[in-house]
Amino acid sequence: MQRQSATIIEQPSEGLRGFEPEILERRTGNCCCDTPKEQDHLYFRLDDFIDSLSDQDGVLIRVLHHAQNIFGYLPREVQIHIANRLGKSLAEVYGVASFYHYFSLEPKAEFTVEVCMGTACYVKGAANIISELEKELGIKVGQITSDQRFGLKVSRCIGACGLAPVMVIGEDIHGRLTPEMIPEILQRYSKPKEG
């Protein structure tokens, strides 16, 4: 009689329990993929943090904070991962992540360019400033550039009406703007060219 070959299924060690199968395979070196996913190391960092939590009080908030620090925001895949790891539903994770303003479900730009559209700035030509910014950055208001360097928003009066029209980039206020000034100002916040 021919002997049946046995299939041995190795159980993950204690520290690896709870990983999604794909992540577990990568951790244990059994992954079939030739090219590791770019963000695996970020998920590993998140999992290490989750594994380190002994106190279960407020665990979801703490994990979401940590995940946002790692990923910069909380995309749906990260929410699913957290839900799996904590044994919660995606609806519960999403509910908490979307309730608090601190959490961002969309990628954030490194520099947010906010153009004031208060009355004084509007009268002094803020719309032309926005048009120039949209042209220079290649995006519309509410969008971010593909390299996530710049985001473009409009705001209400920021209390610097004497400098109208005004825009804020990061912590800096730029006033008495003309469209001609925009390229040079953006250049100051652009990535230094390599080489």
Ligand code: FES
């Ligand atoms: S209206 Fe723009 S700063 Fe006040």
